[in-house]
Amino acid sequence: MTYPNPYFQPPAAPPGPRTVAVRRSVLLVLSIVVVAGTAAGAGLIGYSIGKDRSDDTVVAATTSTRTNDNSSTSTEESTDESTAPSTDRKQMGEAATNGDVGATVNRAMAPATIDFYESDFAAKKPREGTTFVLVSTKATNNGKKPVSPLFLIAARLIDDRGREFSPVEDNYSIRENFARQLSDDLPDDLQPGLSAEVYYAFEVPRDASIVAFGFRDNDAESDKPWTEITLTIR
Numbered sequence: 001m002t003y004p005n006p007y008f009q010p011p012a013a014p015p016g017p018r019t020v021a022v023r024r025s026v027l028l029v030l031s032i033v034v035v036a037g038t039a040a041g042a043g044l045i046g047y048s049i050g051k052d053r054s055d056d057t058v059v060a061a062t063t064s065t066r067t068n069d070n071s072s073t074s075t076e077e078s079t080d081e082s083t084a085p086s087t088d089r090k091q092m093g094e095a096a097t098n099g100d101v102g103a104t105v106n107r108a109m110a111p112a113t114i115d116f117y118e119s120d121f122a123a124k125k126p127r128e129g130t131t132f133v134l135v136s137t138k139a140t141n142n143g144k145k146p147v148s149p150l151f152l153i154a155a156r157l158i159d160d161r162g163r164e165f166s167p168v169e170d171n172y173s174i175r176e177n178f179a180r181q182l183s184d185d186l187p188d189d190l191q192p193g194l195s196a197e198v199y200y201a202f203e204v205p206r207d208a209s210i211v212a213f214g215f216r217d218n219d220a221e222s223d224k225p226w227t228e229i230t231l232t233i234r
Helices: 016-083 175-182
Strands: 096-098 101-109 114-117 121-124 130-141 153-159 195-205 210-217 227-230
Touching: 096 210, 096 227, 101 210, 101 227, 114 175, 130 153, 130 210, 153 195, 175 195
Parallel strands: none
Antiparallel strands: 096 101, 101 130, 114 121, 130 195, 153 210, 210 227
């Protein structure tokens, strides 16, 4: 007969259910941490991308605004320089000066023909698509030496598109100048302080709308500004 051992203790049962519960808790915590970290990372990435896009948009908008402002300014400056009429123009019949010369426009006309002197005076018609403009001026020598009245001033016409037209090459030979010089009505030399009537003939496109007569001292430098007189052709 076998007696039970009073000191014998059966082995403890394996803690299966509790260990599993603890492991599950740990896994749950880790999952929450991972999910939270992923969400935070996505948020940071989204913020960074959104910020970059926002910054790019702001830079692009600022650049566009500056470009538009610059383009607008450039356009305004171009318009002002090329199309703005002169605010310093004198009127017909009003005396104007430039350097050592003065000029007053008496009248302007568009004759069908102009008489040019060769061996005799002969009427000449303008070329096809063009028309003559004849301007009568009182030229004044404000300098200190005598000068030929025919070469006292440099002259030009200006139309409403800003185009400039020079006198005909043989302007001295038109009847209004040459005949008067032969009769001494127009002196060979214009003395300082005196004036004489001088005509300027131009041949311009028929569709040109002439708005002004410009002149300057013929002895002036090439960059000397011109003086303009509003012109009405009758």
